[in-house]
Amino acid sequence: xxxxxxxxxxxxxxxxxxxxxxxxxxxxxxxxxxxxxxxxxxxxxxxxxxxxxxxxxxxxxxxxxxxxxxxxxxxxxxxxxxxxxxxxxxxxxxxxxxxxxxxxxxxxxxxxxxxxxxxxxxxxxxxxxxxxxxxxxxxxxxxxxxxxxxxxxxxxxxxxxxxxxxxxxxxxxxxxxxxxxxxxxxxxxxxxxxxxxxxxxxxxx
Amino acid sequence: xxxxxxxxxxxxxxxxxxxxxxxxxxxxxxxxxxxxxxxxxxxxxxxxxxxxxxxxxxxxxxxxxxxxxxxxxxxxxxxxxxxxxxxxxxxxxxxxxxxxxxxxxxxxxxxxxxxxxxxxxxxxxxxxxxxxxxxxxxxxxxxxxxxxxxxxxxxxxxxxxxxxxxxxxxxxxxxxxxxxxxxxxxxxxxxxxxxxxxxxxxxxx
Numbered sequence: 001x002x003x004x005x006x007x008x009x010x011x012x013x014x015x016x017x018x019x020x021x022x023x024x025x026x027x028x029x030x031x032x033x034x035x036x037x038x039x040x041x042x043x044x045x046x047x048x049x050x051x052x053x054x055x056x057x058x059x060x061x062x063x064x065x066x067x068x069x070x071x072x073x074x075x076x077x078x079x080x081x082x083x084x085x086x087x088x089x090x091x092x093x094x095x096x097x098x099x100x101x102x103x104x105x106x107x108x109x110x111x112x113x114x115x116x117x118x119x120x121x122x123x124x125x126x127x128x129x130x131x132x133x134x135x136x137x138x139x140x141x142x143x144x145x146x147x148x149x150x151x152x153x154x155x156x157x158x159x160x161x162x163x164x165x166x167x168x169x170x171x172x173x174x175x176x177x178x179x180x181x182x183x184x185x186x187x188x189x190x191x192x193x194x195x196x197x198x199x200x201x202x203x204x205x
Numbered sequence: 206x207x208x209x210x211x212x213x214x215x216x217x218x219x220x221x222x223x224x225x226x227x228x229x230x231x232x233x234x235x236x237x238x239x240x241x242x243x244x245x246x247x248x249x250x251x252x253x254x255x256x257x258x259x260x261x262x263x264x265x266x267x268x269x270x271x272x273x274x275x276x277x278x279x280x281x282x283x284x285x286x287x288x289x290x291x292x293x294x295x296x297x298x299x300x301x302x303x304x305x306x307x308x309x310x311x312x313x314x315x316x317x318x319x320x321x322x323x324x325x326x327x328x329x330x331x332x333x334x335x336x337x338x339x340x341x342x343x344x345x346x347x348x349x350x351x352x353x354x355x356x357x358x359x360x361x362x363x364x365x366x367x368x369x370x371x372x373x374x375x376x377x378x379x380x381x382x383x384x385x386x387x388x389x390x391x392x393x394x395x396x397x398x399x400x401x402x403x404x405x406x407x408x409x410x
Contacts (some may be wrong), residue, residue, distance in 0.1 A: 014312045032403040040252070040408065046389035048247055048257035051264070055256030055286065058263055060407030062285030067407075080267030081260065107219045132407045164408050181397035182408075184251035189388035197386060198237040202265030202272075202337045203245065203369050 037163040038181040039156060043139060043172035046186030047204075053134045053166040054081045060164075061090060065131035068092040068124035070117050072147070073137035073169075080205055092130070094120040114146030121155070128160035139169025139176075149173055242368040243386040244361055248344060248377035251391030252409075258339045258371040259286045265369075266295060270336035273297040273329035275322050277352070278342035278374075285410055297335070299325040319351030326360070333365035344374025344381075354378055 040056075042049040060067050067090060071082075085091045096117040118141075124133045141147045153175060156165060167176065177183050192200075199205050245261075247254040265272050272295060276287075290296045301322040323346075329338045346352045358380060361370060372381065382388050397405075404410050 011312055028398070029403070032398050032401050034402045035405065036402060038397045038402060038405055038408055041394075042253055043394075044392070046391070047245070047387055048253060048389045048391065051260030052253035052257035054260030054263050055258065056408055058259050058289045059256070059285030059410065062287065062289030063406045063410075065407050080264030082267065084263045084267030107216055164405060177394060180395065181400065181402060182252055183394035184253045185392045185394050186251070186253065187249070187390045187392060189246075189248075189382060189390050190385065192243045192386035193233070193237050195386065196237050197239045197241060197243060198234070200240065200243055200369060201268045202270050203243055203261055203387075205264065205268075 036161055037159065037165070039179065040164070040166045041139075041172050041176055041180040041183045042166065042168045042186065043170055043177075043183070044186035044188075045170050046188045047191060048186050049168040049170075050081075050136050052184075053136055053168050054085070056132065056164075056166055057085060057091070057134055060132040061088060063131075064090075066090050066092075066129050067132045067134070068120075068127075068130045069094065069134045069136065070121045070124070070138075071095045071136045072114060072117050072141040080202060092120075092124065110144070111146045114141045114144075117141075118147045118151065122151075125155045125159045125163070125165070128163065130160075130163060132164045132166070133159075135165065135167045137169040138167050139172045142169075142173055142176075143171050149175060152176070153179060241366055242364065242370070244384065245369070245371045246344075246377050246381055246385040246388045247371065247373045247391065248375055248382075248388070249391035249393075250375050251393040252396060253391050254373040254375075255286075255341050257389075258341055258373050259290070261369075261371055262290060262296070262337065262339055265337040266293060269295075271295050271297075271334050272337040272339070273325075273332075273335045274299065274339045274341065275326045275329070275343075276300045276341045277319060277322050277346040285407060297329065315349070316351045319346045319349075322346070323352045323356065327356075330360045330364045330368070330370070333368065335365075335368060337369045337371070338364075340370065340372045342374040343372050344377045346374075347378055347381075348374075348376050354380060357381070358384060 042052055057067055069085065069091065082095060086093050094117060096113050121135055124130050142149055247257055262272055274290065274296065287300065291298050299322060301318050326340055329335050347354055364370065
């Protein structure tokens with residue numbers, strides 16, 4: 001009888017492997033002993049950037065935190081997340097008035113709307129009662145120069161020490177990645193839209 | 206005076222570019238004309254997989270949908286998302302009893318807990334009143350063979366036509382990627398944990 005076919009040995013090996021894994025995990029956890037506000041950047045072309053930010057919003061609400069959201073580009077959408085999170089008094093929610101830039105085709109109007117959204121973001125970033133700030137699609141506003149990168153870097157650096165910030169959108173500028181604590185690049189493996197499925201309520205909308 | 210320094214020309218070029226972009230976007234939108242339930246797989250090592258699934262849950266609730274969540278591995282955590290989403294009668298929420306497998310070190314107990322979680326998942330996947338089903342960290346349960354891939358593929362294929370399913374966890378099996386409509390691979394660019402910041406409430410917890 002080989003060692004592999006002996007269930008007792010297999011169980012023991014499983015246990016041994018898990019004991020070693022637990023030791024490694026516990027050690028990593030012990031090493032990570034700081035508590036502070038983190039800056040997260042969610043970028044890349046894949047689906048999940050904004051929804052991830054809204055998932056963190058739900059987590060924060062689960063802990064009774066005050067939170068803020070500014071949506072920089074998706075203003076023309078009537079999204080499920082907006083309908084949902086506006087129900088809660090703990091959420092300050094601002095949507096930029098204009099929607100995707102190729103819908104309006106007017107640079108000055110787009111820039112003015114983005115700046116008004118940025119003013120709300122700045123306020124949230126200087127309010128220590130706000131534990132989590134989501135700046136949804138800010139990277140797009142940065143790409144079109146509707147909001148200045150310098151302004152963003154400065155506001156983020158000066159924010160309250162325990163405040164978390166999540167910035168989403170494809171094409172995050174390198175300077176923002178450099179100052180971030182956690183950065184995820186979401187890559188498209190495949191997307192239903194390409195297969196002819198339109199955006200679905202509860203998934204994209 | 207060069208064309209670039211003439212603001213009128215620059216504005217016109219901006220407008221022209223956006224008109225072309227709008228035409229391309231509108232055409233893609235017109236081509237995507239199917240409505241059906243989609244299967245999303247969120248995988249990779251980067252942060253954002255589970256939070257993205259929970260963001261979609263919030264969207265679905267914003268549209269008044271009934272939803273279901275089964276958490277396959279994170280059972281030992283008291284997460285913000287659990288505290289939050291359990292507040293809503295539209296959410297059926299099941300957490301597997303045991304937590305990370307290296308915490309328990311008992312294969313049979315782990316497998317039994319995962320199977321009990323899978324039973325709840327199967328029920329959700331055959332209930333057409335449930336519009337969105339989140340199977341959080343199912344990929345991990347598949348990796349350890351706590352749940353059989355064949356069972357999952359069959360249940361997903363037979364589910365109600367308009368039901369959306371989100372499966373998360375690193376290391377999604379290829380057969381699952383093959384049948385999915387939308388797949389995002391979340392890649393770590395950097396992670397605060399490595400810099401010594403422990404998991405933070407409202408972000409990871």
